[in-house]
Amino acid sequence: MILFILAVMMITGILLVTTSMKSSSTWLTGCFAGSILLIVGFMYYFAKSGGLPFQMEFIFFLHPDIHRFFQYSTITIDEMSRLLSIGRAVFLFFLAGFVINASTIIQPRIKPFVYAAAFLFALSSYLIYEPIVYARLAEHSPDSFHHRTAFIMRASYLLHELALLTLLTRELRRMRTPWLRNKFMIVFVTVVNLAVIFLLFGVFSPLQVSHAITATYFYMGSLYYNNPLSIIQWYALIGVSFVVTIFGAFSLWRYNKLIGQIGKPEMLVEKKIRQSDMGVRVFTHGIKNQILAQRVLIRNLKKQLAAASDDDERDSSRIGRTSLIRDDIDRLSASNDQILQRMDELYSAFKTNRMRLRPTSLQLICEQVLTKLDPEQRALIQTKPFKDQLILADLPYLVQTVYNLLSNAFDAVRDNKSLARPAYVSLYGYLAGHYAVLQIKDNGVGIDKSQRHQLFDPFYTRKNSDTNWGLGLSYVQQTVKAHFGYVRFDSKLGEGTTFYVYLPIYRAAD
Template sequence: MLIIVVTISTFVVLFTTIMRRHSFPLVLSAMNVANLLHVSCIVLYIAIMGGLASRDVRLLFLNERIMRWMHQLPVNLYHLGYLTSVSRLMVPCFLVMTALALSMNRYIRDQRRKIYLFAVAPTLLLALLYYPDIYKWMIYRQIHMLSLLVRCSFAWIVAELLVSLGILLYEYYEISIPVFRKNFLYILIAIVSQMLVYLIFATKDPAQIYNLFITEYLNLGISNYISPSLSSTGWDILILLVIVGALIGAWGIVRYEHFQYSEEREYAVLEKQFSAADMGISVFAHSMKNQILSAQVLHKRMRRELRKDKPDLRQLKDYEEEMARLNDSMKAHIDEYYATINSKHLILALTNAREVADAAISKFYEKYPGVSIRRDFQTGNRVLVDFSLFSEAIYNLLVNACEATAGIEGPARISLTIRAERMWVVFAVTDNGIGVPDKMRRKIFQPFLTSKSKDSSWGMGLFYTNRIVRQHMGHLRMESKSGEGSTFMILLPALTAGRKPEMRAAGKKEGN
């Protein structure tokens, strides 16, 4: 039963590795395989030695027939003991590597080689000392080396587990973006479930498979695999927790993979939609045609009014204002469509994050001079951006926030925050507006999606912003509650201090 659960969890992680093909699933898969090998070797050893209660047989083997079959396998105990020793040492070693692959702390990433050496070198040394021939030669010459080896190997396992736990917990509490925090929690569940399985047997030294009946070994007070230190009830509870934890861990990895896959699929769909939008001149022409027809209707009304002996000046004034509104709307649509096409080309430059945010706010005040924006610039990190396009993206989010607060009761509150978040520089625009309706959240970045009148908005602003952010190798996230407001976050890769980025243009901007 225990092996089946661990095997299922391992295959789920292996599937993730095949799908994702980057460092984190690779080392997590290695840790799961090592843990599966460790548990399998011990269960096989228990089957060979026998002497279990029927309840323990069911928990470990499902039924006694499987245990008898394993008991009759021709297994060399020295080989089995060495596999158990190596897999026991490799699990925490791969856990350290998993923690390093997940960490985005700059100091930890800069010290990765040293931490790898810290994890790998002693592990290889201990694995060498547990090799049967070396182990027997060392123990028979100096019997006190047995106690030293047992205690050193266990102390090293504890040290690696504590280092890994420290890195993972620090990383988890450093994450403030809810979607990333939830995603990281899925990974932690998977890791903790595997560690529950591992810790059942990791406290017992595998050298007992070599020399279970040596008096000096028995005097160390280490419980053997066959006679667990827990009571029957405690053993049942622990096994149950392991099974539940492993199943939850497998579910967590599936959720993590589904989250990543859904995000990539959503972006692929958006790219196709934008390609369609690039070629959707007919849509653009149709919308412009409607507004031109409206302008023609107004023009006819104005001509009719002017032909009267006594034209109504107030009516003419209303017509003139409506005509001006239509002209402004058509110009805005043309500018937006041109900017959408022109956004395919970037000229990247190293820029202070505060400067590009200030440029966006200045442009916003030109259109909305009476609206106040609270600035909370917590970092002045430099980012690699196309200054004009990226400030336009922030400006679009500010305009979106302003429009969201237009109809609320009480004062509108809009803020622009810049902060460092792990390996990202985050630009967050927060408002206390009406929020995004639940039915629109999944498709909020799709083109031509708007809750406002089609005459005043095409619904291209957020999609256009998302495209700009993606071109800068960033991400655009949204957190919203209906009636309470929204936060739109742009995440850009932070530049590591001391490294000069490649100043390479993604293309040339077309002239006006």
């Protein structure tokens, strides 16, 4: 049964390292390696020392042939003890490395010193129980030396794990985005499971076996020999470890993939935009020239209408017809101006090749977005003061991006005819690791699953409108990518939609 855990750790560790180049995968794989060394060391110890109940032999060796393989393998007692010390040191260092790497609480400039401290602690753990060194230390020492040393080392291991798990818990609580938090939660459970395994094999078991007095420890009986409940507990531990290790490694791979996507373009959307870029520019230029020509004609018509109005004052029968012509010209002029505005938006959506990114506060972005809203929208939106953080941004582009998302939110709320509760649209900002997140949320109509993969495509729109060309979200995607950011959304049909705009933090504002 224990062999299943060893096999799973070995396979998942290899897969993590070969399929993900993220450092967190390497750190977790190192934890697996340390756990494997510890467990294999005790398998050698139990096989050669004997005395395990039949149920425990089955849990550790599964088959008599495997037990005999370990029992008759050529390995000295010092080599077994060294295997335990190396496994313990490897686990301690890589667990610390994983937590330090994942932590955004520890400042980047001091992380190298924290890594160094973790390495020195793991190295000292190995050196103290390296058989040659330990033999020298214990050579002329009383028996109390063994007990005091073991007590100090066990206490330090417990404090070490407690500090790391506390730091990892705080990191989990700092994650405000559900889709990242859910993935990291399973990774967190995996680390806790590895910590429990380390407690059993690395703390509440002999710290080394080359000296008989240290191999005899009072927890050995309750864990491995005498306690009848230990069989059920071991089966539960093995079952949980088996499942959690698989799901944890997969979740870490997914988490690393998601983190890697933040700040990188989605290749499918980028390809579509790149292919349509030149065509859109030529198209907008040609159509815009024609519309500008129409504007000249409208101006001429207005002048002729003004002259005709003077004649109408002398001929009352023509006043009604002139008024109708004036209304038609006004509508044509308004429609023409609206189309020109849309053409400018279309052109802007595909010309974001260069931007002037300057340190900009989140609060300033929020304030400028709110000035673009009409009074009805300002009365509906919910906001709260933003974290005073700086990001690198081209302010006009980013303000327009957030405004586009808010406009969609207001439209969604207005279109939700079945809304039983008060309509709301919210704009919040918060920090998620090294990113500032702008969250735009509404309780509108939501987005159907069949439409989600097309949402950022140029010219795709769900709105039946002559003035909407499906460029808002394409513009959002293009602009956020130019800011080295990433757009994510969650939606439930009939309940609402939440958009998350991730933008890398420049530095804390002074």
